[in-house]
Amino acid sequence: MRKNAIYLLAHQLWKDAFRSKVMRIALGLMVFLLLFSTYSGWENYHDQNDTRNLVQDEVHESWENNPDKHPHRMAHYGSFALRIKHVLSIFDLGIENFVGNAVFLEAHKQNTVNFSEASMSTGLLRFGEVSLAMLLKVIIPLLIFYLGFATVARERENGTLKLLIGQGITRKEIVFGKWLGLYSLSLIFLSAIFLILLCFVLIESHDNMYSESLLRYVLLLVSYLLFFAILSTITILVSTFSKTSKGALVKLLGIWLLFVIILPKSLQAIGYYLYPTPSKIEIETAVEHDLIRQGNSHNPDDPHFKALKDSVLLAHNVVKVEDLPFNYGGFIMSRGEAMSTKVYLKHQDRLYQVYRKQNNLERLSAFVNPYTAIKNWSMAFSGTDFQSFLHFKAQAEGYRFNLAQEMNQLQMDFIPNKGKAGPNTISNKYWKAFPPFEYHFLSVSKVLSNELTSIMALLLWSVLSVFGLLRISTNLKAI
């Protein structure tokens, strides 16, 4: 292969592309879409995070400002956890708008994460959203197909392919030259979007997040470089194998529809059909049954709590709970909290297992559909995938549990037992000592391990692409 010949062919493709009307319309449209999605992504990220940070601060302020009171009342006063957006959510919205943004944290009860954008908006959201990643994943692949469907097929139709080969340009040079031309053309869009994104990452990342965000950015960039290389290969392959350029176009459009619209949606739907989500009431009933089976604190004759009581009395060598050196109510509640949380989390895990099964069908289809691979990978590294949401939920639940148990401990330590002398409230300095909720994003290594399937699929597709290009360079038909 001669470098010069390849560059010449790639250059020719650029010249043809810029001469065509498609490219001019596409460029205009892309510039507009780019500006629009950059602006709306930035605006949304800023407004949302500003509001959420503000509310999170307010939550803690009002928590600290509570007067002296019984600690259990503070456990019910509770707190809120608000989901903060990752800076890269400007790039890929993922499931961002379909999951809740705030959760009320109180004793005894795991509340749902509420106020998702989807629940507050019209049905319009369900038609999709424009983001920089959406342009890269959905629109630009179509553009690559538009720009590349004719590359080899039309040369053959016009008889120029014969001439090229006659003039001593090897088949390999033709294939790789065309591929390089198309790939580099697609990189115009890629680099424009990633340059904008780089600015955001640099402006928005603060000290400790800085290197993590940059690493996420680089991983996203690499994956999209691979994705576009794969798409360019598919285009060249189809163009080479098709008899006419029209045939190539129709096939490529079909591939696009299949990859981007039909396959992901159908597989997700089939996954849901095969593994239906249990209803909320089913899960709540199951949780309640499990709890009652283990012990019912409301039932005075319950064996579990009776045994607990007896053992505590024995350990402290007293006959009545009122004589215990700590508040018995607080003790029972802390045991109850630990028990009910364990049961709840067990059932929640089961529910997430169902979700995982539903999603796996689509996730594994990455090996036949490169779009799925890039979609999941891109969401994960933008901090907008399901795992990132679960990470938030787990942190919020951890904070809730600590809060409830801390208040129970305070009650045990400072509130007198029934019938004993002593104050029924404690000083508000104890609330002030309780730290506010702080959200930490998933670490890059964790995301990487979550997304092993996607990257393996992308790498496999890349290897297949190289193999495919080499293969057609040997049996490219000139006429």
Next chain:
Amino acid sequence: MYHLLFKSFFRTKIFLVSLVLLVTVGLISILIGKQYLVKQENTIVAAQEFQEESIKRNLEYHSDDLGLLLYYLRFTLIKKPTNISAISIGQSDVNPSLQAVTIRGLEGQKYDTDFENPSLLMSGNLDLGFVIIYLFPLVLIAMTFNLYSEEKELGTWRILAAQTAGKSMFLLKKLLIRIVFVFVILIFLMFLASAILQIPMHQKFWAIFIQSILYLLFWSALCLWIVSMLKDSSFNALALISIWVLLNILLPAMVNNYVLNRYQVPEALNAMVEQRDGYHEKWDLEKDATMTPFYEAYPQYKNYSVPDNQFSWIWY
């Protein structure tokens, strides 16, 4: 004439592909709608059982204290789905149809959500609505984009032009056959849905029916318009798919982004905190501050007094 046109159409590959695609995906979408309805019905039954059981259990433990009983009881509010919603599940997967409320949670509990897989929410339900909105136009495009150019490119146009009196009439007939085919499938699927999902033939059903017909008529007209420019197949395919992407993906998405930014709902989060603070603040107030205005507004309750330093449900 029509006989031959039909014959040649039935022999095309695209006819078979479209038929199989639309009928299978359409059937799947109806089954998904069915599954949605069955799930809702089961949930409602489960909720009713749960409700009875929970009332019975609570009565067992708290039969001597009405306050405590009401404190623990949960009441389930049910919004019964209509069968027709299975055609277009829409937002009903985001907004719960069951709401369990207690006398404690007050305002806050109104916003509790159902459990649903967010990945599914994002990709959306594959209901009949989706098939009509997205897939039917694609099939129309696939069948009509080379209506004229195909004849031209195959070289049959000249022969045809020489043999038929009305060239445009010929093209229109060819188009008509394809449109009729698509409409037959649409009507078949609609009636199949009405049978499987037990949708009565009322106004709402006919409204969806007519809307779908009109929607596909729009796409047929659009295809005809592009085809009548007499460009080559590649141009037609490119233009039609671009329009489809623009109308079905880009435009709604852009309007959505615009609306999300333009009309934000930050007060939801503020209201949530305010509600909690307002609720708990009341506990720290002197009881008179609440009771005096209350007795003024409701003098009939004057003889129910609230004890000062002991727990009472009246105060609660």
